[in-house]
Amino acid sequence: MxxxxxxxxxxxxxxxxxxxxxxxxxxxxxxxxxxxxxxxxxxxxxxxxxxxxxxxxxxxxxxxxxxxxxxxxxxxxxxxxxxxxxxxxxxxxxxxxxxxxxxxxxxxxxxxxxxxxxxxxxxxxGRLGTEPLTEEFNPAYLNKITRQRKIAIKSLLLNQNLISGIGNIYADESLFRAGIRPDRAAGSLTAAEIDSLCGAIKQVLNKSIDAQGTTFRDYRNGFNQEGSFQKYLQVYGREKEQCTRCGEIIYKQTIGGRGSHFCVQCQK
Ligand SMILES: [Zn+2]
CATH class of the missing domain: 3.20.190.10 (MutM-like, N-terminal)
Known part of the structure; x- marks a missing residue:
């Protein structure tokens, strides 16, 4: 999607x-x-x-x-x-x-x-949550919406009423870049992890925009051309392949009903 x-x-x-x-x-x-x-x-x-x-x-x-x-x-x-x-x-x-x-x-x-x-x-x-590429999306906001939440951080990132625009691909990629397992309880993230996740989300979204988005099958830009960010994905769609960082096999698990990709070595 x-x-x-x-x-x-x-x-x-x-x-x-x-x-x-x-x-x-x-x-x-x-x-x-x-x-x-x-x-x-x-x-x-x-x-x-x-x-x-x-x-x-x-x-x-x-x-x-x-x-x-x-x-x-x-x-x-x-x-x-x-x-x-x-x-x-x-x-x-x-x-x-x-x-x-x-x-x-x-x-x-x-x-x-x-x-x-x-x-x-x-x-x-109006019901949509904060846009992740605005200043309003910052560690203080991410801290506020995760505190005391038992829900998996991956599922929280997909909640469009809290943060709007992140789906399965960019949730998995951001969590890999921040070194956080997708099934961690949102409320268990430390201040350093919140900072790192906030930065990773902005970085991965910006890099994908620079690459005109991710095309697996259907997506095309406004000129009906494919994007190229699929070449830079590190976990999404790479189950059973080697982690680009440590060589461990990328694992896929269903979290909150969604297929989630991560590295058990790099993400804690
Ligand atoms: Zn790894």
């Missing part, structure tokens, strides 16, 4: 479409619109004022009460093509035609994703 670095990369690669007007929206599946606060027709001739991201959501701001939120679910892609492009993907559910000669294509074979047409985005996005 695309996480913060992937959605941030899509946002950055689509930035040049800010200011363009919507000519028309072509829907191939009505049910891909998960919520409709206003009729689709009301978006015609509106300009894309801003392309933003919150957690794992992409947000097109048209005007104050006309917003399009895109969620890519498991297998979604959202990218630009020339309006005249005949490139035909199988599972294109929506195409947004723009005044700049481009179209934005929403494709999602497994259909866990969707499009939300919202009057009030805050009502929808």
């Amino acid at each position: 695309p996480e913060l670095p992937e959605i941030e990369t899509i946002k950055r690669t689509l930035m040049a479409n800010q200011g363009a007007k919507i000519d028309k929206i072509k829907l191939n599946r009505e049910d891909i619109i998960r919520r409709r606060d206003f009729p689709l027709g009301q978006l015609q001739n509106k300009s894309i004022g801003e392309i933003a991201r919150r957690g794992k959501y992409l947000w097109l701001v048209l005007d104050r009460d006309r917003n399009i939120i895109i969620h890519l679910g498991m297998s979604g892609r959202f990218y630009q093509l020339d309006e005249t492009s005949a490139e035909a993907a199988k599972h294109v559910h929506a195409e947004i035609y723009l005044s700049n000669g481009k179209k934005l294509v929403f494709e999602d074979p497994r259909r866990f994703g969707g499009i939300y047409l919202l009057n009030d985005p805050q009502e929808f996005l």
Whole structure:
């Protein structure tokens, strides 16, 4: 599933479409619109004022009460093509035609994703927790949300109401870099471990954004190109391979219902 670095990369690669007007929206599946606060027709001739991201959501701001939120679910892609492009993907559910000669294509074979047409985005996005790449996400905040919690630190990192945008890949990678086992009780982390985890999260997310995100299968950036951070993963997807640091075999265990990858030597 695309996480913060992937959605941030899509946002950055689509930035040049800010200011363009919507000519028309072509829907191939009505049910891909998960919520409709206003009729689709009301978006015609509106300009894309801003392309933003919150957690794992992409947000097109048209005007104050006309917003399009895109969620890519498991297998979604959202990218630009020339309006005249005949490139035909199988599972294109929506195409947004723009005044700049481009179209934005929403494709999602497994259909866990969707499009939300919202009057009030805050009502929808307001429940999301702190963004990990902001100053508000710091050791004091991480300390506050972990104290006296018995839940596994891995599961806590995935709670979108506390921290928004981290999923399975970046939780595992951050915990490896910080030397912390994913099944440790969140409340058992020392002050030094909290510092180290906070730094590791920011570092791994930033490095992945620099590499245009992680592509295992489905994810593509806003130009429909693969990311390259999969080359730099140290534990995620590497079960039964050797640890890059100590040579121990990477172990995979289910924690809170999610497959978790770690090194028993390097992570305590
Ligand atoms: Zn190791």
